[in-house]
Amino acid sequence: MIKARPSIYDISPYIGGESGDQSNVIKLSSNEGPFGPPPKAIEAVKNAASDLHIYPDGGCTQLRAALAIKNNISADNIVCGAGSDEIIALLCQAYVGEGDEVLYSQHGFLMYAISTKAAGGTPVTAPEENLTASVDALLAAVTSKTKIVFIANPNNPTGSYLKRDEVKRLHAGLPDDILLVIDAAYTEYVDDVDYTDGHEWVEQSNNIIVTRTFSKIYGLGGLRLGWGHGPAHVIDVLNRVRGPFNVSSIAQIAGLAALSDDDFITRALSHNKICAAACTTKLEGMGFTVYPSAANFLLVECDAVDKADAICAALKSRNIFIRQMGGYGLPTCLRISIGTTEQMDIAISAINDYINA
Template sequence: MSAPTPRPGILDIAPYVGGKSRTDGATRVIKLSSNEGALGPSPKAIEALRKSAEKLHRYPDGGCEALRNKLAEKYNLEADQIVCGAGSDELITLLIRAYAGPGDEVLYSQHGFLMYPIAAKGVGAVPVTAAETNMTTSVDALLAAVTEKTKIVFVANPNNPTGTYINDAEMKRLRDGLREDIVLVVDAAYAEFMTGQEDYSAGEELVRAGKNTVMTRTFSKIYGLGGIRLGWCYAPVDIADVL
């Protein structure tokens, strides 16, 4: 009896390796590899989670309407353009599944998030990297790497692990230099750590401008809620509907 065969390319995907959960032989470990909040979640978040346990017999609202409305209120966004997911990882994967396929190219900066190439290979697309300059995303390198096969461009801004960012003017220059049919994804998982940086915004203005730009965010980092797997994105209505 022959075994089922995965489709071509699946076995070529290297598994994502996150930060270690334990270290053999060590009794006290300070874990830095996953950028988890050292202080833990807010006591208010812990209490809210405890209260929600009383409703575990109920199916959740798949559209996350209450959360989308709260996010829209907090960030002055349109609720119908917000999509929530199981971490921003899921939203990245959904974007690639929706807008890239076999032979298409998914472009990202040299030290970008490892989920970009993993998700790209999962749909048969080709991950392409653009060299960075001084560990910083290079708009010129990204634009030079664009081909007729490019469907999505990812920019983690600010980036992990380099800790660098590009300013609003450079991000706009990138968007203006891309074809209109290319989706630009601004992965702003660490946006809250840029508070007070006047030349930086998370990407919502590019989304508002009506271009094919998506901003992804997460509750995992600044809020210390990595364990509940909750992310969200802000996108043009057409893209939000597809997701």
Template sequence: MSNSTKSRPTPRAGILDIAPYVPGKSKASGGAKVYKLSSNESPIGASEAAKAAIAAVAGQLELYPDGSSSALREAIGEVTGINPDRIICGAGSDEILTLIANTYLAPGDEAIYSQFGFLVYPIVIRGAGATPVVAPEKNLTADVDGILALVNDKTKIVFLANPNNPTGTYLPFDEVRRLHAGLPGHVILVLDAAYAEYVRRNDYESGLELAATSDNVIMTRTFSKIYGLANLRLGWCFGPAEMIDAMNRIRGPFNVSGPAMAAGIAAIRDRAFVEKAIAHNDEWLPWVASQLEALGLKVTPSVGNFVLVHFPDTDGKRARDADTYLSEHGFILRAVANYGLPDALRLTIGTEEANRAVIAAIADFLRK
């Protein structure tokens, strides 16, 4: 049976009874310099056009922003070729994920995410009163069969970060389609494509087409990574009109600020800046990985703007020892023990200076 003839996702009871709001018209210790390589932030900052756009609205801070982010949605639609009416913007993709959970999960429901998936998923699942279910991975990569084996009558959502944070691994799109085909029509597949712009693999797709043609697929994106707008908290999603309508009924009426919208519009249209960011990552991601491997460390192959670095189970050389040493020397990496990866640290691809300096510091740590 095709997905088009199956049942469709149903919002939590009461959601569609809510009348939509219609707004009125309008740190580290030691080291002379600190290198923050823990949050996957852009090493080249934000577009100058985005900065100028913020400055242009600085004289209007007393005014409420457009409650529906209409100009931003139009800009996203213009660049990506999708229908702006099927987009919701929010305070980072975190808010979008929360909106999805609060709209479609209730106590007694279950939602699935993969073993080393983004930790926001269990937070939003529990926040909606539902039960998170963890699907085992293979080789630090989401496993379609492992996910499908856990789907039951209580399952309402499957969250899939593709590429995944903190591992940097991804599912080829034929596997994503196989996952979708195996889900009942009432189960929503959330494709979190926060790092999509960095991926340079021919078998990868962000999920735009699947979200455009399915009743139960929604894709989330962010301006925090390649666009360098993390400080503004800006994200968006694209999905079926019915789901977008349901989510808009509980979305905060002014959930995106005017400066964030202005910057997002300028950033997404500044294709030269995006290409510059991609080129930087294309140069330094393989360099960092190869340098770490030359030091004898295992690196999980990554398609994002970061690498997961595995340290040996040797006294004085473990990940927590490296974390302490690097912090004392001004390098902040991300410990990922809370992800179930106590032997690893996540390292963001930084500026040339930061990349060369952190490799030298890790080499010093391993020699000490």
């Protein structure tokens, strides 16, 4: 029987957030937006349905142009993908092979390990400090085999982030034949003048790539749309390895419309801030430690694996889906995405019921 490369069998397949099989569930397990897709994106998709027989624009020309204007960057330095997962996978496919190492922090996003192994490489983790990536630990873990360093900024599932100076220090400490990938999937939620998603450095650098997604604040996770911003030589490589039509026409049209739906984004951001703070206060009042999160989810410490498992199961029995974080090396923690105020009230009162049972 034919076999795949050995590292493929070492991959634990990614398990997405559970959502049950009924329609009346509360899904707080995948950090999706609470308000559905942006109304302008829904309208655009409806209008585009009759053109589904036409292949998409393989270069995502209009979408890249709009992203360039919105982020004050060059369209030539952008490549779009089927989610930022695809950009992560393409980077590993292109730059990593047998014997190469890919470095990221201890509780970093799971797709870094999966894409590294899929490419035949070896994932290496650096310890975190206070559930935050440590620049010193990352730099200490760099070897002559390191090809890519990933940092999710903010990180999923810790919600923590590195400030601008720290990311700058990380980049300054890396040789320029190592790629620094700044995964900015949650950048829109960050409210700190000392934070940067890194776009400002990309076009002057040889080795910084920023990845972004439409799955979080833009509420389009089901469409699979993401993008990368990188130096010309990296974009050239990604354009060589990606599929010719890797982003569907519907995804391009919806993404373009979502970018112009400012009311939706403003509402989602304001809700996230208020609701996350209110939920943190309630959970802390119930005795939990809630780690500070700059994104659209909370990481809740339960102090014991059994307790985390039991709370997850108790909520699941009521069709409320949250996520136990064993897969990220945090088995005593739960990650709860910020849903609507009503969903959060129901979820928190179910946790309260469990504690007081």
